[in-house]
Amino acid sequence: MVGEGEKRSVFGDQTGSVELLWGGRERPSRGPRPALSLERITRTAIALADAGGLGAVSMQRVAGELDFTKMSLYRYVPGKNELVALMIDSAMGEPPQLPEGWRNGLRAWAGALTTVYHRHPWLLGAATGPRVMGPNELGWTETAVAALADTGLSGGEQLDAVVVVSGHVRALAQVSASMGLGSARATEPEQVMSAALNELLVGRADRYPAVAAALASTEADAAARDRANEFGLERILDGLEAYMGGSR
Amino acid sequence: MVGEGEKRSVFGDQTGSVELLWGGRERPSRGPRPALSLERITRTAIALADAGGLGAVSMQRVAGELDFTKMSLYRYVPGKNELVALMIDSAMGEPPQLPEGWRNGLRAWAGALTTVYHRHPWLLGAATGPRVMGPNELGWTETAVAALADTGLSGGEQLDAVVVVSGHVRALAQVSASMGLGSARATEPEQVMSAALNELLVGRADRYPAVAAALASTEADAAARDRANEFGLERILDGLEAYMGGSR
DNA sequence: ACAGAATAGTGTCCATCAGATACAGTTTCT
DNA sequence: AGAAACTGTATCTGATGGACACTATTCTGT
Numbered sequence: 419m420v421g422e423g424e425k426r427s428v429f430g431d432q433t434g435s436v437e438l439l440w441g442g443r444e445r446p447s448r449g450p451r452p453a454l455s456l457e458r459i460t461r462t463a464i465a466l467a468d469a470g471g472l473g474a475v476s477m478q479r480v481a482g483e484l485d486f487t488k489m490s491l492y493r494y495v496p497g498k499n500e501l502v503a504l505m506i507d508s509a510m511g512e513p514p515q516l517p518e519g520w521r522n523g524l525r526a527w528a529g530a531l532t533t534v535y536h537r538h539p540w541l542l543g544a545a546t547g548p549r550v551m552g553p554n555e556l557g558w559t560e561t562a563v564a565a566l567a568d569t570g571l572s573g574g575e576q577l578d579a580v581v582v583v584s585g586h587v588r589a590l591a592q593v594s595a596s597m598g599l600g601s602a603r604a605t606e607p608e609q610v611m612s613a614a615l616n617e618l619l620v621g622r623a624d625r626y627p628a629v630a631a632a633l634a635s636t637e638a639d640a641a642a643r644d645r646a647n648e649f650g651l652e653r654i655l656d657g658l659e660a661y662m663g664g665s666r
Numbered sequence: 667m668v669g670e671g672e673k674r675s676v677f678g679d680q681t682g683s684v685e686l687l688w689g690g691r692e693r694p695s696r697g698p699r700p701a702l703s704l705e706r707i708t709r710t711a712i713a714l715a716d717a718g719g720l721g722a723v724s725m726q727r728v729a730g731e732l733d734f735t736k737m738s739l740y741r742y743v744p745g746k747n748e749l750v751a752l753m754i755d756s757a758m759g760e761p762p763q764l765p766e767g768w769r770n771g772l773r774a775w776a777g778a779l780t781t782v783y784h785r786h787p788w789l790l791g792a793a794t795g796p797r798v799m800g801p802n803e804l805g806w807t808e809t810a811v812a813a814l815a816d817t818g819l820s821g822g823e824q825l826d827a828v829v830v831v832s833g834h835v836r837a838l839a840q841v842s843a844s845m846g847l848g849s850a851r852a853t854e855p856e857q858v859m860s861a862a863l864n865e866l867l868v869g870r871a872d873r874y875p876a877v878a879a880a881l882a883s884t885e886a887d888a889a890a891r892d893r894a895n896e897f898g899l900e901r902i903l904d905g906l907e908a909y910m911g912g913s914r
Numbered sequence: 915a916c917a918g919a920a921t922a923g924t925g926t927c928c929a930t931c932a933g934a935t936a937c938a939g940t941t942t943c944t
Numbered sequence: 945a946g947a948a949a950c951t952g953t954a955t956c957t958g959a960t961g962g963a964c965a966c967t968a969t970t971c972t973g974t
Contacts, residue, residue, distance in 0.1 A: 557874070573884050573887075574883065576880045585834050585898075588837065593829055631815075632825050635820060649822075649823055650829060652905075654905055656908050657908070658901050
């Protein structure tokens with residue numbers, strides 16, 4: 419199960435996440451010293467996810483990796499949803515330093531985000547459904563919005579622009595992960611997958627002529643595939659720039 | 667478990683999906699008549715997911731809803747992953763008819779896709795990880811690419827443009843689902859959630875000044891929030907149009 | 915110094931999940 | 945008529961997330 423069980427009370431569940439992600443968490447004065455730490459647990463869980471996807475992260479396995487029992491983890495984390503929330507925020511890491519200028523800034527921001535998704539592909543599947551943003555995630559948003567602060571965009575437009583760029587990075591990372599276009603991980607399996615898509619199409623070019631034609635023209639143009647990652651982002655930035663009036 | 671278990675053999679798993687989604691599936695001549703059908707199973711599973719999210723879909727429950735045993739479903743579907751693949755393609759439905767002109771076309775396409783995501787929010791979480799596209803999903807891609815066929819974009823660029831637009835719709839639907847901005851479903855829970863984000867920010871405006879400022883200016887401008895759904899898409903279309911030369 | 919309270923980790927238990935396998939009943943082809 | 949192929953069922957396994965009771969540890973108030 420991944421997270422959207424029907425027992426989630428829409429907010430009661432999130433309370434734990436909010437406290438864990440944002441709360442002070444001072445150690446109580448009485449009682450034995452904790453032998454574990456939130457950070458160690460989170461790190462271990464991330465390592466498991468990096469190696470085998472989100473499905474490889476279970477309380478048992480995380481605990482086993484740390485030589486503890488499963489239930490001991492629940493002294494640190496109220497439940498698995500909260501652990502995943504911690505994993506997400508920790509895997510995001512600190513937002514990058516951006517260069518001057520909103521356009522260069524957003525470009526660098528998108529690149530850094532792409533790197534994160536490549537390093538932790540499970541993030542693509544984890545960050546789904548209603549969630550509470552953690553400090554790092556909000557920090558990423560902050561740096562991106564800050565890059566747009568002096569562009570004349572309204573506050574809402576700034577937020578929308580960030581949603582557009584991050585959505586694009588995410589979409590591209592998804593395609594990259596499932597079809598192996600331009601991904602450093604594009605080893606055999608993904609290429610087989612892309613081949614399978616082609617295989618689906620060859621007998622059906624009549625039903626999907628536009629896609630077939632587009633794919634065919636892509637195959638011949640290896641250089642274009644290298645630019646694929648940039649194309650969409652540059653169009654988005656163009657659109658934003660035009661909207662600002664092109665002056666900045 | 668949702669799908670990224672480490673036992674997935676990268677393609678062996680997908681074979682079943684390919685056959686189910688694309689294969690002919692003629693009924694064998696001998697043996698009892700099947701009392702169920704793929705379509706009925708899929709429909710039931712979608713209804714469960716619509717009502718309670720993907721987590722509410724288990725083989726047990728689907729079977730129970732149909733008054734059959736869990737294992738009987740495996741006569742129709744090789745596994746849960748394949749069922750989810752069927753659900754996705756079925757929930758997508760037939761692609762929409764688009765109006766003339768690539769820009770109007772893509773706008774309508776994005777709107778239709780948004781409607782689908784609103785109707786089946788679980789799609790946002792289901793369509794993650796390496797998957798095989800079904801006929802309907804590929805059909806959606808086909809209509810979008812077809813709308814761009816006469817724009818002068820290369821095949822690769824057409825595909826990239828579609829990825830951009832669909833990624834944006836997806837990103838927006840996600841925000842919409844988790845923050846309730848402009849969503850028809852924006853009832854109490856999501857508003858509470860948005861309020862919670864604000865609440866997080868009020869004490870921390872020093873750490874996230876740009877986001878705080880942007881959010882503050884948004885609150886005052888209810889009209890802007892209604893335009894939020896359009897803003898990003900129009901910027902993307904602007905960017906594409908500029909790249910084409912603005913002539914068409 | 916000492917008793918009680920709060921805490922940490924453990925062991926046991928439960929419902930649920932996806933799926934394997936063996937089997938009984940049904941239909942059709944030879 | 946009989947074998948072959950198929951459908952739905954019953955039973956079982958191993959794993960999951962989590963509840964709960966229990967022991968061991970550590971600090972606080974006396």
